[in-house]
Amino acid sequence: MTEQNKSGRIGGAGTGRRRKPPAARRRRTTILLSAAAAVLVLGGAGAGFAYLKLDGNIQGVDINAQLGTDRPDDTDNDSVDILVLGSDSRSGDNGAYGKDEGGARSDTAMVVHVYEGHKKASVVSIPRDTLIDRPTCMDGKGATVAGEQRAMFNTAYEVGGPACAVKTVESMSGIRMDHYIEVDFTGFKKLIDELGGVEITTTTAIKDSKSHLDLEPGTHTLDGEQSLGLVRTRKSVGDGSDLGRIQLQQAFMKAFIDQVKSVGVFTSPTKLYGxxxxxxxAITPDSELDSVQELMGFAEGLSGIGAQNVHMVTMPVAYDPRDPNRVVPLEAQAKQVWTALKKDLPIPAAATKDTATGKADGLVK
Structure with missing residues (x-):
């Protein structure tokens, strides 16, 4: 196994500079990412049995050795970058959402950048249908997976698992990922139900037979099944593309963060433990976050970042002239996004101007 670096981030002994490693950094790291967010874990820390039970729930994935040392330089500041994936595996309990055709894919992908000081964050969604040059990588069994030009982004996870997904994002962005967290369908539903639902407001009717969602305009408290339907809805909103679904996901994430704060999660031990x-x-983290103690830092960091401090964008793309069902990165504008995050700066508005959007913005608040 690759030697763990001082700050507990994935990747071991990389080639670039390391960020300063004060313990406070890991304790205040993020806002949570995807549906796993709210949680990342505090409850039960005072009770031995509860602590051990929670620790036993966590199944981490060690991707250090698979990533190797050929990675972007690590910037020397207090920011943190996390790749969050939502897996569309149809195995196990997830079989209710379709047939397992032999391999999960990254149905949702977000790069979460937590700025120095851990008071605000930017989230960049990467459309799963983006055509990219996938780098050569190593899968979970140690086999080499050949690179491919004009490959769909979500094939990286399908053919090479978490390490290949991280390798691909680092190749695209030039930013070293500090952590990786994966969320699955069934766990997502149970998390929302435990929270008591998430309140959203729809400005128009959303009816989607594939996601089994049927919402009239107005305010709704979505349970886990409905929430999963919302973040997977695609054909019935905007232009029917994955970009519209991303806009729904981003709106839901903000509502989710607000809901966590409103239900007294951090003041109710029972609610917090649940x-x-x-x-x-629900989550599969990298091996540097696969214990309650390590995840506690994420939970503490979450309490300082509200939805109003989270800036969400989609990686700048345009519809592919050769295939309207796919998108391609707008290289100059995408570079603006990644450069801003690498320098720990806000994403400039010009970077996302006149890009493909999915036309579903404002449908959910």
Whole structure:
């Protein structure tokens, strides 16, 4: 196994500079990412049995050796970058959402950048249908997976698992990922139900037969099944593309963060433990976050970042002239996004101007 670096981030002994490693950094790291967010874990820390139960829920994935040392330089500041994936595996309990055709894919992908000081964050969604040059990588069994030009982004996870997904994002962005967290369908539903639902407002009717969602305009408290339907809805909103679904996901994430703060999660031990139990079953983190103690820092960091401090964008793309069902990165504008994050700066508005959007913005608040 690759030597763990001082700050506990994935990747071991990289080639670039390391960020300063004060313990406070890991304790205040993020806002949570995807549905796993709210949780990342505090409950039960005072009770031995509860602590061990939560620890036993966590199944981490060690991708250090698979990533190797050929990675972007690590910037010397207090920011943190996390790749969050939502897996569309149809195995196990997830079989209710379709047939397992032999390999999960990254149905949702977000790069979460937590700025120095851990008071605000930017989230960059990467459309799963983006055509990219996938780098050569190593899968979970140690086999080499050949690179491919004009490959769909979500094939990286399908052919090479978490390490290949991280390798691909680092190749695209030039930013070293500090952590990786994966969320699955069934765990997502249970987490929302444990929270008591998430309140959203729809400005128009959303009816989607594939996601089984049927919402009239107005305010709704979505349970886990409905929430999963919302973040997977695609054909019935905007232009029917994955870009519209991303806009729904981003709106839901903000509502989710607000809901966590409003239900007294951090003041109710019972509520906190229930969420922690659901969340630790819902996620697969990298091996530097695969214990309650390590995840506690994420939970503490979450309390300082509200939805109003989270800037969400989609990686700048245009519809592919050769295939309207795919998108391609707008290289100059995408570079603006990644450069801003690499320098720990806000994403400039010009970077996302006149890009393909999915036309679903404002449908959910």
């Amino acid at each position: 969420l922690a139990d659901a969340a630790t079953k």
